[in-house]
Amino acid sequence: MTPKPFQPPQRILMGPGPSDVHHRVLSAMARPTIGHLDPQFIVMMDQVKSMLQEAFFTANALTLPVSGPGSAGMEACFVNLIEPGDKVVVCVNGVFGGRMKENVERCGATAIVVEDEWGTPVDPGKVEAALKANPGVKALAFVHAETSTGVESDARTLCELAREHGALSIVDAVTSLGGIPVLVDNWGADATYSGSQKCLSCTPGLSPVTFSDRAVETLKARKTKVQSWFLDFSLLTAYWGGGAKRAYHHTAPINALYGLHESLVMLHEEGIEHSWTRHSMMHQALRAGLEAMGLGLLVAEGARLPQLNAVLVPDGVDEALVRTTLLNQHGLEIGAGLGTLAGKVWRIGLMGQSATPHHVTxxxxxxxxxxxAQGVKLPQGAAAAAANRVLLV
Amino acid sequence: MTPKPFQPPQRILMGPGPSDVHHRVLSAMARPTIGHLDPQFIVMMDQVKSMLQEAFFTANALTLPVSGPGSAGMEACFVNLIEPGDKVVVCVNGVFGGRMKENVERCGATAIVVEDEWGTPVDPGKVEAALKANPGVKALAFVHAETSTGVESDARTLCELAREHGALSIVDAVTSLGGIPVLVDNWGADATYSGSQKCLSCTPGLSPVTFSDRAVETLKARKTKVQSWFLDFSLLTAYWGGGAKRAYHHTAPINALYGLHESLVMLHEEGIEHSWTRHSMMHQALRAGLEAMGLGLLVAEGARLPQLNAVLVPDGVDEALVRTTLLNQHGLEIGAGLGTLAGKVWRIGLMGQSATPHHVTxxxxxxxxxxxAQGVKLPQGAAAAAANRVLLV
Structure with a gap:
């Protein structure tokens, strides 16, 4: 069989990411490839770095996009900071906390797990108890915005607790960056990573990471080599560091970086505070519509992420059939539940370019x-009316 | 300063990669992003896998593009197959052999280094001696096409030696795939990795990898977990494996994969044997032209890679100034020497879409x-004439 060029279907992306990518970003991806040591490319890298610093609200010199997806960014934080024998308090309240635990253990370190129910935030009280009970903990790791449940944890308080106990904070901001405040310097977060394909609405494949000076010092003071050559920041910073001379480490993903650059330019143009407001308003409109249909959210008010809405599947509804119907009839992708929430929730994303009135309605x-179509009794049109009452304010 | 969209300059890429990317591949990158679990995306993934099998000349079921650059593909091979305490014979005859040694050591294994001079192929005699002297070696690792020197090593013989001694073979085919034969099944290579941005002429950022059944069995028989969660093939194959059901591992780089798909469609259309012939002919034309200018190649005839030509810098020539002149006056990028060859060679790539008569002339x-311009005495026009004598055959 002779392969043909792939023409993707037209979709509306409202799952847990990727979100819809703006045509400006797609066009940027298609610009001619240049070399990873080209003087003009280095100018672009500096702009990416400075726009990432702006988005993370940080002056951290070590701020760069890792050449891989969010999972690679997560791994970069752990392998650079954690050494065999270290102890790390890991907060697990969803899939991605569990992945952090895997990372800690694969670094030869011990994970001290603080568990909270899926759909609830990390409990700072339990974290404090774990830090007190385990002196000499190297780091506290937690997920700011759990993509598997739609819950926000109190990053500021958790970072403070880490600092008070002499531990580094490692913060998963994959789904939060651009959608809700991620205030790295203000929180005193030490290692924070994100993803390109969530509220930045770039294509998937890059993971912005930022390290505080304290994290950089920890990296410099390592007794062992970083177990990943590819993710070793002590080498990678010779390429991403300042100045006109850049030492080759690996070939940067040129066109993906064009896309990230453009998405950051767009975020800058909109203003990040305005982006937060937009995400919040679209969430309120969606929630009003869902409630008008009698649908509830998994997460209690106050801890809900605007950009990731875990909607409880009503009894008797075939949740997979609903997703298939949305995809096939409307070209609309929403997400399934993961892990213990499989079959119990839908995950509706309102991220980046997917956080618009058009998407909500x-x-x-x-x-x-x-x-x-599945015979659920609903007050027809009530959802649209309820959403519009929010949108038309 | 308000950031502006980045408009890359027009370049002609004849360095060690990235090579020029065809507008068909660039256009594919700009197609709308869809979800990584979209049924249509899964169809595309299957096509990518089958076209990679074709390009690698393999029936290996575990054949997939790693979501990172060639260095991530290299690391994937080592971390999946090598465990702490293992012994690995590593052939070092350039930069990338040295990087393999780093990978082995960061896996907690011992690297038994077989060194050859930069610019010469790996000596199978030395390799055989090392394998004999070190019974129980887990793997033999070598670079098929050394991008830092332009030398080809005898992959078939080296893979045979590994098998004879009960060791796995790990083959760096980053610069070879698509430019010269990479015959995975015929060689009996166990773990082979490549890069998207060399002779496949896709954008940088993906690394095709293929594992033999023997390698897969080694992975399954591990005593320890793979140290990288992101690169753990025992998890990743649940996403890239066959069948309609795919388990989420990490979010695939959707648009980058569109690009790889299109570049593989183009390779299939041309025919890979024809691509090899084209690379060979362009190399002969370039070489004829270089010789007419009195310029020599680092590598002896018989071991020269057509796609990477290490050209000796003549005495008294400012090699950096030559590269700057080419870039600024002609938009032409060629590569500098790396490591011990810094300042001594230029690296001229004829890879993929950069292996055309237009590029040579x-x-x-x-x-x-x-x-x-630097005052070198040359028979003017002789290079073009010599190249044309080859091109016009």
Whole structure:
């Protein structure tokens, strides 16, 4: 069989990421490839770095996009900072906390797990107890915005607790950056990583990471080599560091970086505070519509992420069939539940370019139709009306 | 300062990679992003896998593009196959053999280094001696096409030696795939990795990898967990494996994979054997032109890679000034020497879409002008004439 060029279908992306990518970013990806040591490329790298610092609200010199997806960014934080024999307090309240635990153990370190129920935030009281009970902990790791549940944890308080106990903080901001405040310097976060394909609405494949000076000192003071050559920041910073001379480490993903650059330019143009407001308003509109349909959210008010809404599947509804109907009839992708939440929730993303009135109303209308088709009793049109009451304010 | 969209300059890429990317691949990168679990995306993944099998001349079921650059593909091979305490014979005849040694040591294993002079192929006699002297070696690792020197090593013989001694073979085919034969099944290579941005002429950022059944069995029989979660093939194959059901591991770099798909479609359309012939012919034309200018190659005839030509810098020539002149006056990028060859060679790539008559003649003309500008005595126009004698056959 002769392969043909792939023409993707037209989708509306409202799952847990990737989110819809703006045509400006897609166009940027298609610009001619240049060399990774080209003087003009280095100018672009400096702009990416400075726009990432702006987005992370940090002056951290070590701020760069890792050449891999969010999981690679996560791994970069652990392998650079954690050494065999270290102890790390890991907060697990969803899939990504569990992945952090895996990372700690694969570094030859011990994970002291603080568990919270999926759909609830990390409990700072338990974290404090774990830090007190385990003197000499190297780091506290937690997920700011759990993509598997839609819950926000109190990053400021957790970073403070880490610092008070002489531990570094490692913060998963994959789903938060651009959607809600990520205030690295203000929190005193030591290692923070994100992803390109969530609220930045770039294509997937890059992971912005930022290290505080304290984290950089920890890296410099290591007794052992970083177990990953590819992710070794003591080498990579010779390429991403300042100045006109850049030492080759690995070939940077040129066109993906064009895309990230453009998405950061767009974020700058909008203003990050405005982006937060937009995410919040779209969430309120979606929630109003969902409630008008009788649908509830997994997460209690106050801890809900605007950009990731875990919607409880009503009894008797075939949740997989609803997703298939949305995809096939409306070209609309929403996410399934993961892990213990599989079959119990849908995950509706309102991230970046997918946080618009068009997305909210399309999703509500499609969901209403799919539920009606399964015989669910609904006040027809109520969802749209409720959403519009928020949107038209 | 308000950041602006980045408009890259127009370049002609004849360095050690990235090579020029065809507009078909660039256009594919700009197609709308869809989800990494979208049924249509899974169809595309299957096509990528099958075209990679074709390019690698293998039926290996575990064949996939790692979501990172060639260095991540290299690391994937080592971390999946090598465990603490293992012994690995590593052939070092350039930069990338040295990087393999780093990988082995960071896996907690011992590297038994077989050194050959930079610019010469790996000596199978020395390798055999090392394998005999060290019974129980887990793997033999070598670079098929050394990008730092332009030398080809005898992959078939080296893979045979590994098998005879009960060791796995780990083959760096970053610069070879698509440019010269990479015959995975015929050689009996166990773990082979490549890069997207060399003779496949895709954008940088992906690393095709293929594992033999023997390698897969070694992975399954591990006593310890793979030290990288991100690169753990025992998890990743649940996403890239066959069938309609795919388990989420990490978010695949969707648009980068569109690009790789298109570059593989183009390779299939051309026919890989034809691509090898084209690379060989362009190399002969370039070499004829270089010789007509009195320029020699680092590597002896018989071991020269057509796609990477290490050209000896003549005495008295400012090699950095030549590269700057080519870049600024002609938009032409060629590579500098790395490591011990810094300042001593230029590296001229003829990879993928950069292996055309246009590239050969442009490079020769620009190089002639740059050398004349430095006062080098040259028979003017001789290079073009010599190249044309090859090209017009």
């Amino acid at each position: 399309t999703c509500l209308a499609a969901l209403e139709a799919a539920l009606l | 442009t490079c020769l003309a620009a190089l002639e002008a740059a050398l004349l």
